[in-house]
Every structure is written in C-alpha cells, then in structure tokens.
Amino acid sequence: MWAFDLTFGLGLALAAYVLLTPARRRWTVLLGGLALASPGLRWVTAVFGFPIRLQLSAWVVAILQALGADATANGNLIRLNGVDFAVDPACMGLQMTGLSALTGLFLIIHLENRTRTYLSFGWLTGVAGGVGMLLILTNLLRILALVIFRIAPENPLHDAIGIACLVVYLLIPLTWGLPRLYERVGKPRPPVLGLGWTRLAMLYGLMGLAGFGVVQRSQPNSSVTFPIPAGYTKKQLENGFSQYSKTGSLVYIKPVRTAYSAEHSPAVCWRGSGYEFGKIEEELIGGHRVYSGTLQRGRERLYTAWWFTNGTCRTISQFDFRWRMLRGEPAFGLVNVTATRPDALTDAVQRWY
Known part of the structure; x- marks a missing residue:
C-alpha cells in the first residue's frame, strides 16, 4: 500500500512555489543542482547516520550524569535507572533533516520574495550551518525528553514531543532570526539570474553526476580476499556478496x-529480514574492536558483530578505511558475523578477524 512521504510532498510544494513566484529567476537552477546532488546527501546519511546516533546517545548520557542520574550508554542503547531506551534509526527525530532543510529553504525564498533582497553565498552557508546546529540540538533535547519521561515509540506522545521540539528549537528561532538577518545584510535582488548562481548549480550537478555515475563505473567491484576458516560452506550472492x-x-x-x-x-540489512536490533555498541570481542548488537525476531535471538577489512587492515572507522581506499590501498569489505550464542559469536569473531 502506498504511503504518503511528508518530506517528498513538501519538496514538490516548494518546487511549485518557486516556479510560481519571482524567486524562480534565482532559485530554479540552484534547486535543480541540489536535486542532482541529492544522492550525495543520501550517501552522507547512510554512511554517517550510525556514528551520529552513537554520539547523540553519549551526549544524552553525559547530560543525565551531570544532572546526577544513574545513566549509562551501551552503543545506541541508553539505560536510565534500569530502564533501556534505544536510539533507533527509524526514530522521527532522526528523519527531520529533510524537513528542516525544506523549511529553511521555504523561509529564505519567501523572505526574498517579500523583501526583494537576497543573501550572499557566504551568509547562506552560515544559515545552513546554523540550521544544522539547531537540528542537532533539537534531536538531543528530544531524545533527552523521551528518555527522562520513558516514552516508548508506540506512545502517541513520542511523535508529539518530536514535533514540539522541532517547532520550539528550530522553527521559532528560524522565523524570528531570518527576517532580522535579511534586514541587516540583505542585498537588493538583481533583475536577472547571476552567473555565480548558475555556476554553483552546475557545480552541484556535476558533483552528483561524477560521484555517483563516472566514479562508480570506473572502479570495479573488487572482492576482499583473506583466509577462510575451515568448516564453513560458501554461497555466492548478488552484488558480489558472499x-x-x-x-x-x-x-x-x-x-x-x-x-x-x-x-x-x-x-539496515537485518531489519530488512524482519529482525530488530536491541543494542548496538562498540566493544572488544576476543581482544578485537568491533561493532556488535543483538537481534530479535519473535522468540529468536541472535548475536552479531561486524568490522571492515581489506585482508591486511581491520578497522571499524568509516573515515579510516575510506581514506585508505582513496590513497590506493586494496578495497575493503564489511565482515558481518552472526551466531546463536554469545560464546559462539566470540569464537566466530576470533576465527574471522
């Protein structure tokens, strides 16, 4: 059954608004460039979403501990006075990035139409950075409220608190601050589209096409080779997976x-198979640093761990292995080990690491 995507709907509404107002002279090309570059935004979310969740969990626990609460963080799992709360990637607060960006763009374009002024690229960059900081603050306070008041995802207040935080900590500051910024530093809008904006839009588009077209095709899907422990049966899957x-x-x-x-x-992949993560954390298993988690599907419970390797280097850092690949080191792969018991997971990690 088809479900309405709020962010997609608002994006279409914003595009229609731009095309029907004088702002189209300045924003149509730029928004087109951003659309071409949107795979890059999805890539950033996919790559860095998990470390961001871990960092948000650590910050929430640090605040709770500073307030004198008995709180600990095990990866994305926060424990407060014996009650666990998971910072899940499907949480509403972690899906507000697109909505916040669209809201900021709408306010900026609306103010340009109303005041007939515009902000320079430097000021727009500053506004984007400010929106990002407000979004982090909004998520942090939202998670803090949910943990303190023990509001589960199925509780209607879960979404209500997310919306309230979005309004109070993001929308109100933007609607108060942006008009004053335009009054102070806004420049008279030129009668025609400047070449600078056209070049910027073209740059965004070229980055999107290059990064997710030419680059992807120019580097083959390299397999990771290292000794395979005895006793395992191999099955070759699609996309080069084993x-x-x-x-x-x-x-x-x-x-x-x-x-x-x-x-x-x-x-992400285990959720696609119907499992739910109860806990995700960095830990040492058999002396090896890995990401680990527990999986639940009905009464079935599994234990899983993963890391990145190219056969010689092993790491859990996104920055580390990507930087090594950029410098020409052999391609990395993700190794995901899953077992039915914790001791079996430890044994499997030691065999495969």
Whole structure:
C-alpha cells in the first residue's frame, strides 16, 4: 500500500512555489543542482547516520550524569535507572533533516520574495550551518525528553514531543532570526539570474553526476580476499556478496565498491529480514574492536558483530578505511558475523578477524 512521504510532498510544494513566484529567476537552477546532488546527501546519511546516533546517545548520557542520574550508554542503547531506551534509526527525530532543510529553504525564498533582497553565498552557508546546529540540538533535547519521561515509540506522545521540539528549537528561532538577518545584510535582488548562481548549480550537478555515475563505473567491484576458516560452506550472492555458514554461525562478506559508496550496514540489512536490533555498541570481542548488537525476531535471538577489512587492515572507522581506499590501498569489505550464542559469536569473531 502506498504511503504518503511528508518530506517528498513538501519538496514538490516548494518546487511549485518557486516556479510560481519571482524567486524562480534565482532559485530554479540552484534547486535543480541540489536535486542532482541529492544522492550525495543520501550517501552522507547512510554512511554517517550510525556514528551520529552513537554520539547523540553519549551526549544524552553525559547530560543525565551531570544532572546526577544513574545513566549509562551501551552503543545506541541508553539505560536510565534500569530502564533501556534505544536510539533507533527509524526514530522521527532522526528523519527531520529533510524537513528542516525544506523549511529553511521555504523561509529564505519567501523572505526574498517579500523583501526583494537576497543573501550572499557566504551568509547562506552560515544559515545552513546554523540550521544544522539547531537540528542537532533539537534531536538531543528530544531524545533527552523521551528518555527522562520513558516514552516508548508506540506512545502517541513520542511523535508529539518530536514535533514540539522541532517547532520550539528550530522553527521559532528560524522565523524570528531570518527576517532580522535579511534586514541587516540583505542585498537588493538583481533583475536577472547571476552567473555565480548558475555556476554553483552546475557545480552541484556535476558533483552528483561524477560521484555517483563516472566514479562508480570506473572502479570495479573488487572482492576482499583473506583466509577462510575451515568448516564453513560458501554461497555466492548478488552484488558480489558472499555467505559462509556452519551450524550456529553465519558470516556475510560485503565488498565496499568504492571509497564513495555506502556500505550495506547490518543495522539496515537485518531489519530488512524482519529482525530488530536491541543494542548496538562498540566493544572488544576476543581482544578485537568491533561493532556488535543483538537481534530479535519473535522468540529468536541472535548475536552479531561486524568490522571492515581489506585482508591486511581491520578497522571499524568509516573515515579510516575510506581514506585508505582513496590513497590506493586494496578495497575493503564489511565482515558481518552472526551466531546463536554469545560464546559462539566470540569464537566466530576470533576465527574471522
């Protein structure tokens, strides 16, 4: 059944608004360039969304501890006075980035139409940075409120608090601050579209096409080679993935196509198989630093861990392995080990690491 996507709908509404107002002279080309570059935004979300969730969890716990609460963080799982709360990627607050960007764009374009002035590229960059900081603050306070008041995702107040935080900490500051910024630093709007904006839009478009067209095709889908422990049965899957299995243990090796590609994170793929993550954290298993988590589907419970390797270097850092690939080191792959018991997971990690 088709479901309405609020962000997509608002994006279409914004495009219609731009085309029907004088702002189209300045914004049509730029928004077109941003649309071409939108795969880059999705890539950033896919690559860095998980570390951001971990950092938000750590900040929330630090605030709670400063207030004297008994709080700890195990990855994306926050425990307050014995009650657990998971910072899940499907949470409403972590999906507000697109909505916030559209809101900021609408306010800027509306003010340009109303005041017949515009902001320079430098000031627009500053506004974008400010919106980003307000969005982080909004998410932080939203999660803090949900944890303190123990509001579960199925509670109607869960979404209500998210909307309230968005209004109070993002929309009100923007609607108060942007008009005053235009009054102070706004420049008279030129009668025609400036070449600078055209070039900027073209640059965005070229970046999108190059990064997700030419670059993807110019680098082959390299496989990761390293010794395979005995006793595992191999099955070759699509997209260059390999599956290795034996009783009580399942291993996936997923090549990362290029330094620019988003990896197939277990946090996403296992959900596609109907499992829910109860906890995700960085930990040492058998002396090896990995990401780990628990999986639940009905009464079935699994234990999983993953890291990146190119056969010689092993890391859990997105920045580390991507930088190494950019410098010409062999391609990396994601190794995801899953077992039915914690001790079996430890044994499998030691065998595959």
